[in-house]
Amino acid sequence: xxxxxxxxxxxxxxxxxxxxxxxxxxxxxxxxxxxxxxxxxxxxxxxxxxxxxxxxxxxxxxxxxxxxxxxxxxxxxxxxxxxxxxxxxxxxxxxxxxxxxxxxxxxxxxxxxxxxxxxxxxxxxxxxxxxxxxxxxxxxxxxxxxxxxxxxxxxxxxxxxxxxxxxxxxxxxxxxxxxxxxxxxxxxxxxxxxxxxxxxxxxxxxxxxxxxxxxxxxxxxxxxxxxxxxxxxxxxxxxxxxxxxxxxxxxxxxxxxxxxxxxxxxxxxxxxxxxxxxxxxxxxxxxxxxxxxxxxxxxxxxxxxxxxxxxxxxxxxxxxxxxxxxxxxxxxxxxxxxxxxxxxxxxxxxxxxxxxxxxxxxxxxxxxxxxxxxxxxxxxxxxxxxxxxxxxxxxxxxxxxxxxxxxx
Numbered sequence: 001x002x003x004x005x006x007x008x009x010x011x012x013x014x015x016x017x018x019x020x021x022x023x024x025x026x027x028x029x030x031x032x033x034x035x036x037x038x039x040x041x042x043x044x045x046x047x048x049x050x051x052x053x054x055x056x057x058x059x060x061x062x063x064x065x066x067x068x069x070x071x072x073x074x075x076x077x078x079x080x081x082x083x084x085x086x087x088x089x090x091x092x093x094x095x096x097x098x099x100x101x102x103x104x105x106x107x108x109x110x111x112x113x114x115x116x117x118x119x120x121x122x123x124x125x126x127x128x129x130x131x132x133x134x135x136x137x138x139x140x141x142x143x144x145x146x147x148x149x150x151x152x153x154x155x156x157x158x159x160x161x162x163x164x165x166x167x168x169x170x171x172x173x174x175x176x177x178x179x180x181x182x183x184x185x186x187x188x189x190x191x192x193x194x195x196x197x198x199x200x201x202x203x204x205x206x207x208x209x210x211x212x213x214x215x216x217x218x219x220x221x222x223x224x225x226x227x228x229x230x231x232x233x234x235x236x237x238x239x240x241x242x243x244x245x246x247x248x249x250x251x252x253x254x255x256x257x258x259x260x261x262x263x264x265x266x267x268x269x270x271x272x273x274x275x276x277x278x279x280x281x282x283x284x285x286x287x288x289x290x291x292x293x294x295x296x297x298x299x300x301x302x303x304x305x306x307x308x309x310x311x312x313x314x315x316x317x318x319x320x321x322x323x324x325x326x327x328x329x330x331x332x333x334x335x336x337x338x339x340x341x342x343x344x345x346x347x348x349x350x351x352x353x354x355x356x357x358x359x360x361x362x363x364x365x366x367x368x369x370x371x372x373x374x375x376x377x378x379x380x381x382x383x384x385x386x387x388x389x390x391x392x393x394x395x396x397x398x399x400x401x402x403x404x405x406x407x408x
Contacts, residue, residue, distance in 0.1 A: 011123040019114045019136050023107075026268065032146040036139030036358030040290050047106035047148035054102050056085040057093035069226035069375045077230075085397060086227050088185055106148035109156075113150040113317070116156035119163075120294055121324045124331070131327045132231045135320060138354035139361075143242070144314035154190060155317040157183040158301060161193075162293035162321065165200045173201060174211040180297070183216025185222045188231060189309075193300035194219065199400060202286065241360065241378045244353075245310025245383055253379070261383050265390040272342060272394045279336050291325040298322045299396045304390050316354055322392055325349060349384045356381035 026032050026234065027046055045051070059065060060072035068077060071086045097105070123129035135141060144152055157179055164176025180194035195216040198209040218230065250258040285292040298321035305315065329335060329343035360377050363370040 008122050008124045011129045012118050012121075012129055015121075015123060015129050015132050015136075016114055016118040018133065019118075020111065022137070023110055023114075026142075026146075031319045032142055033361075035137060035142045035357070036361045037142050037146045038357070038361055044324050046146055047102060050106040050109070050148035050150065051099055052083055053085070053089070053150055054093070054097065054105065055099035056083045057089050058098075058099050060085055060090065061093055070224040071227045071230040074364055084231065086231065087222055087224065090399055091110040096315040102148075109148060109150070109153050109386065113152040116159035117320060120159045120291075121322055121327060123327075128327050128331055131323075131330075134322060134351060135354055138316075138351070140313040140316040140354040143312070143319065143357075144317045147314060149314045149317075150186070151315055151317050154183055154187045154301075155298075155320060157186075158190070158297050158318070159294065159321055160195070161197070162200070162297045163290060165197060165297070166226060166293040168203075168288040170205055170207060176200075176311045177208065177211040177215045180212070181219045183217060184219035188219075188223060188228055189305045190301045191216060191219065192304055193297045196300055197297070200296045202289075222297040240312075241374070242312050242357065243310050244306070244313055244315070244382065246307045246386075248310050249382055250287035251310075257379075264383060265386040268387045269390040269394055272391055273397075276342060276394065276398065279338050280398055280402075281336070283402065284335075284339075285325075288325055291328055292402075294321040295325045295392075296396060301391055303392060306385065306389055313354075313357065319350070319388075319392075322395075323347060325395070326350075342391070346388065346395075349388050349391070353381055353384045353388060 006237040026035075030046065032046070048329045056065075056072070056074055059074055060067075065072040065074040066076040067073075070090075071084055072090075073079075073082050073084045075082060077084075092234040114136070118132065121128065121132045123132055161176040161179040161183065164172050165177060167173060167176075177194070179196045180197050182188060183190040184194045195212055197215075198204055201208055223231075238252070247393070249261055298318060302322070305311070305318065326343040326347050330340055330347065356377055363374050363377075
């Protein structure tokens with residue numbers, strides 16, 4: 001056991017050192033283009049999302065923007081492209097977290113994100129480390145890194161909350177509920193995972209359900225109910241090939257493509273359920289309490305967001321914690337072959353989705369004659385996301401049905 005733990009720390013530390021060193025090199029060389037992350041423009045420096053988020057609070061504090069309840073829209077809510085800020089971000093600005101600090105804030109957030117994901121995956125061998133590095137260096141995740149989008153912080157807090165909720169001590173689980181409440185106050189779309197945090201527990205005590213409810217209500221109070229409604233007017237839906245969401249096909253390709261994607265996802269769900277439902281070993285998910293909690297919490301954030309709002313590919317950092325359990329399944333030789341194949345198929349589909357922009361960027365360089373190929377890759381990505389969401393739903397449902405208690 002001690003040897004296995006030492007190996008886990010070795011591979012975890014190695015993966016963390018690689019991604020941290022790579023980020024410093026990529027920042028100094030602006031080398032993200034070689035990973036499939038197309039620059040927004042010459043005027044946009046790296047970490048532009050962090051700069052914009054903090055600058056929005058600065059501008060609103062100085063009287064700019066249009067206010068709806070507690071939300072400030074820049075330049076206005078009616079502008080085709082706009083940003084917005086709200087509590088607690090405005091309080092952070094008053095406490096000194098201004099746009100002048102965006103570079104150190106970005107590096108700190110990226111470091112926390114990498115640490116959280118490396119500890120979440122905790123690779124025990126080279127194969128698991130390779131899967132982790134594949135996804136961390138994917139264009140989708142590196143898009144979030146290059147922009148320093150605050151979804152990186154959201155993902156890191158999800159990992160912390162899952163770690164706490166998987167702990168057998170009720171007080172630690174309550175801390176996990178509080179972490180999700182903090183996450184919800186920063187990004188409202190994590191609210192479903194916050195209010196349903198109690199379902200992650202095997203011993204579903206009333207105190208944990210109450211903590212989940214109270215932490216969610218506190219987050220709503222911090223942001224403000226009226227402000228949450230106003231945020232429904234938020235940033236416009238993504239309309240480029242860097243965008244992903246259930247509405248994307250309907251808007252960009254029409255009803256027929258949308259129906260086809262929904263039907264394919266439904267078939268994938270039904271087939272996977274029929275194959276796995278009777279082959280699920282007793283207490284399978286209780287072998288991996290932490291990774292199962294990661295799956296459940298991240299699923300409750302990422303998939304509902306996929307269904308209700310189109311967004312840019314950097315939001316796949318919210319899907320990433322789900323994959324920790326799949327990596328463990330692939331490498332678990334004691335599992336039924338059907339389960340290991342299911343995990344491998346799902347990981348492969350995720351790799352297609354996370355990495356789709358790299359071949360698109362390479363084809364772009366060959367000229368306009370490749371436009372049809374690029375369009376085909378984009379459609380493959382969009383259909384793959386639907387299937388990934390369906391298969392994750394199967395995994396989520398089976399994990400919830402597993403009623404084994406937390407290990408002592």
